Amino acid sequence: MQFLAFIVLYPILWIISMLPMRILFMISDVLYVITYYIIGYRKKIVRSNLKLCFPNKSDQELLALEKKSFQHFIDVFMELIKSFTMTEKEMSKRLSITNPELLDAYYEQNKSVIFLSGHYANWEWVSFIVERSLNYHMSVVYKQLSNNYFDRIIKKTRIKFGVKFVPSKEFYPEILTNLKNNKIQAYGFLADQNPRWEKIKYWGNFMGAEVPIIVGPETIARKLDLPVFYFQTERVKRGVYQSTFILLEKEPKQAPLYQLTNKYMQELEKQIRKAPEFYFWTHRRFRHMGKNPASS
Secondary structure, X not given: XXXXXXXXXXXHHHHHHOOOHHHHHHHHHHHHHHHHHHHOOOHHHHHHHHHHHOOOXXXXXXXXXXXXXXXXXXXXXXXXXHOOOOOHHHHHOOEEEOOHHHHHHHHXXXXXXXXXXXXXXXXXXXXXXXXXHOOOOEEEEEOXXXXXXXXXXXXXXXXOOOOEEEEHHHHHHHHHHHHHOOOOOEEEEEOOOOOOHHHOOOEEEEOOEEEEOOOHHHHHHHHHOOOEEEEEEEEEEOOEEEEEEEEXXXXXXXXXXXXXXXXXXXXXXXXXXXXXXXXXXXXXXXXXXXXXXXXX
16 A cells, blocks of 8 residues: 555656746645645644644634644645755755854864754755755654655655764664764754653643653763754745754753753744744644643
8 A cells, every 4th residue: 555655646746846946836825725724634733732822812813823834834845845856956045054153163173963953944954954064964863754665765855965864763873883983973853742651751841831842862962962052944935944053052961951951942932932833833742731740
């Protein structure tokens, strides 16, 4: 069944990816209408999340925000398809970093670094710009797709831009191996979603709610004392993004426990509150809210 889905859909997606971006965004507008008005994909989850996070907004404001978030969600999907056939030159016109020089000093000290980002703007594209703008090579935690055939294509697409995607179970061993071999690397994490219930170690505040927060990146950073940066990405316009590095902790081992994690979530929240329509609201981020055993 996986192979059948692949041979039917992939040629169509490949042809679509060859189209100019302006045509892709026209298709995106049509898919938005179908997804939002006809299918209603995860509309209840998005509505619930927005109402929880923005209690002071009117119903009209929340509805407008809901629609904008779906429009952006479909745009990101189309941009991912476009990356199947995009060249590095084409991608470089759509991605930029405002302060790459901030990382130069760490590279000159032979320091590997950790980047933390969230499911904001285009989280699929942003890692590609690191290879072009910095001296660092990039490794990113990767969750395998359920369809093995599409998984290979997505991996191939990402690898062509120089980024290495590593399954989560293999990520920490890879970091240790690289350090042992004196290989300088940047490591990227998207750590803003729910941890599995059995792996919850820390509850913190996010968008005004007490929720479990992934602490794996902080655990690694503290063990190895790697500098950690927030990789802030903003949408300039459709299909164009700009990133800025913000230092969270220079020496994580010296920082109080969970200070790094809290700083990360605060930076992400600042972005969301500034332009909430570009966040990934379809995720059930608040399903564990109010379930902290320590609070009962």
